[in-house]
Amino acid sequence: MPRPVPVPDAVSKPFWDACNERRLIVQRCSACDRRQFPPEATCRDCGSEANLEWVATSGRGRIHGAIVMHDSRIKMWQPLQPYNLVGIALEDDPAIKFMSNLPGVPVHEVPVGAAVEVEFIEASPEQLVPEWRIVG
Amino acid sequence: MGELLRTSEDVGIWEHRGKVALVGRGHSPVYRRWDGKDMTQTLGALSILAAKAAMEDAGVTPDQIDGVITCPGGQSNGALMGAPWGPGRPYFAAPYDTEDGLSKVTAEWLVRELGLKNVKYVNSDGDNLFMMVGQGAQAVGDGKCNNLLILYPAGNLEGRYQQNESTNAPGPTQWTNPWGWGMGIAYPFAEYCRKYGSNHDRMAPFILNSRRNGLMVPWGYYALHEPYQLTTEDYLSARWICEPLSMLDCDRPVQASACYLMTTAERAKDMKQKPVYVLDYTMSSNRPRSNFETLEDTEAWTDAMARKVWKGSGLHASDIDVFNPYDGFALFTQYFLEAFQWHGVKRGEAHDFYAGDISVEGPHPLLPSGGNIGTGRTRTAIFTDCMEQLQGRAGPRQISGKREIALAGGVLPVNAGWTVFSSIPDA
Numbered sequence A: 001m002p003r004p005v006p007v008p009d010a011v012s013k014p015f016w017d018a019c020n021e022r023r024l025i026v027q028r029c030s031a032c033d034r035r036q037f038p039p040e041a042t043c044r045d046c047g048s049e050a051n052l053e054w055v056a057t058s059g060r061g062r063i064h065g066a067i068v069m070h071d072s073r074i075k076m077w078q079p080l081q082p083y084n085l086v087g088i089a090l091e092d093d094p095a096i097k098f099m100s101n102l103p104g105v106p107v108h109e110v111p112v113g114a115a116v117e118v119e120f121i122e123a124s125p126e127q128l129v130p131e132w133r134i135v136g
Numbered sequence B: 001m002g003e004l005l006r007t008s009e010d011v012g013i014w015e016h017r018g019k020v021a022l023v024g025r026g027h028s029p030v031y032r033r034w035d036g037k038d039m040t041q042t043l044g045a046l047s048i049l050a051a052k053a054a055m056e057d058a059g060v061t062p063d064q065i066d067g068v069i070t071c072p073g074g075q076s077n078g079a080l081m082g083a084p085w086g087p088g089r090p091y092f093a094a095p096y097d098t099e100d101g102l103s104k105v106t107a108e109w110l111v112r113e114l115g116l117k118n119v120k121y122v123n124s125d126g127d128n129l130f131m132m133v134g135q136g137a138q139a140v141g142d143g144k145c146n147n148l149l150i151l152y153p154a155g156n157l158e159g160r161y162q163q164n165e166s167t168n169a170p171g172p173t174q175w176t177n178p179w180g181w182g183m184g185i186a187y188p189f190a191e192y193c194r195k196y197g198s199n200h201d202r203m204a205p206f207i208l209n210s211r212r213n214g215l216m217v218p219w220g221y222y223a224l225h226e227p228y229q230l231t232t233e234d235y236l237s238a239r240w241i242c243e244p245l246s247m248l249d250c251d252r253p254v255q256a257s258a259c260y261l262m263t264t265a266e267r268a269k270d271m272k273q274k275p276v277y278v279l280d281y282t283m284s285s286n287r288p289r290s291n292f293e294t295l296e297d298t299e300a301w302t303d304a305m306a307r308k309v310w311k312g313s314g315l316h317a318s319d320i321d322v323f324n325p326y327d328g329f330a331l332f333t334q335y336f337l338e339a340f341q342w343h344g345v346k347r348g349e350a351h352d353f354y355a356g357d358i359s360v361e362g363p364h365p366l367l368p369s370g371g372n373i374g375t376g377r378t379r380t381a382i383f384t385d386c387m388e389q390l391q392g393r394a395g396p397r398q399i400s401g402k403r404e405i406a407l408a409g410g411v412l413p414v415n416a417g418w419t420v421f422s423s424i425p426d427a
């Protein structure tokens, strides 16, 4: 399904490269022991750059919340309305949230709280992006 | 954007508490859009009307004005233009020979077109309106000027704005647009309803009350152009934008301008209107913990705003007689209401409160201005109402009982400025 293709920048490139290897990674500050996503040039808490590292995630999470888009400002998404906008809380650190459309789950039927796991889908032939599916 | 001030959680009592006052307000008529042709409805033309009205209201002459602050107004939120616009478009004869005066108004443009001869403080770099009121108060308190015009132009051109036709998602959009994210204000509201056992329908009394109050604002969009009350059925049948955010939870973008005259408490005594003293302002700028705003973020941010207002003003929730929290979108006003615990409303109780008597005649007159929902996206109704309530000239919107202290603020939970006003300088 066509969708806007993320354009990696200096900070985000490791994340998108990892997606292409079907790995979901986030930044972690070793000084603060805090994960952060989306990635940034420095730690949000201590401002350090040197202590930021990329770490693997479990790729598991829970559905944190859901809304339904009926009138998107993003042209590419308008033919797909109404569609799910779902927040995913990462199992490793529920403060870390990802976005999802929960493909295959009808709008108004998103089971908030359900366990999910990451999968990777094509935004373009060159770029995979994380998506999520309900487990079991 | 201007510098944010008084942002610390440990903010103390403002050094100029009660030493600065609002003494005049002026509104242009409010139109839905500018058609690009009618030169009487440019943002510049409307700003001249508003500024002259503010000076007239205060009884101050143009020669007495020594400061002007404004902020990039123009198209709503500085958003992408809906219609083809910008460099390459045809311009008009002076003073409309550039974008300045058409879709934006700088302080320099206003100074020139009003022929203000004694201005020593010119600032076109104010932050959004809610911050700019504080920035203006600080400038007057610091002695940078004595009679300050605070101008807020709100523009709306033809077409739909912020439409994104890109097939790529660069910059911050790489984290949102691949999933078609948008209207994220609906997300914490959905969480709220789940957490506290409410639903979107229960917003109806608040929306209807705001429209009703707005119809009592003579310059407002609805009073001028759609002068009828909404029904509950209208609200419940409004089309979804991003469920649970419907069309009637959104404010109507408008073409309008408003202006305030702020001065020192000393000078205010001799002016035409009863002074409305500024007791405190504070500002907050936040970021979600992760990729989008959650209810947890929203509640933490708004709680912090309330703590700052109480620390900065030395007042408490029970002191606030007039409460005008921002409402564009209407879905977030409840977080402000609950954070400030106005009339004792605690987390999860806003919708119950809405179901009670929140009319201006009743015991809990929430948002007596009608806000943006009742007047259009001028953003200024809340400040004008605070003035008029404290001055006793709010007409049919005048609330009963004690009216010494007013609180107004916005824009969003993520980014807000709050100002405390009083009819007495040492309240």
Ligand SMILES: [Zn+2]
Binding pocket: A029, A030, A031, A032, A033, A043, A044, A045, A046, A047, A048, A051
């Ligand atoms: Zn750190």
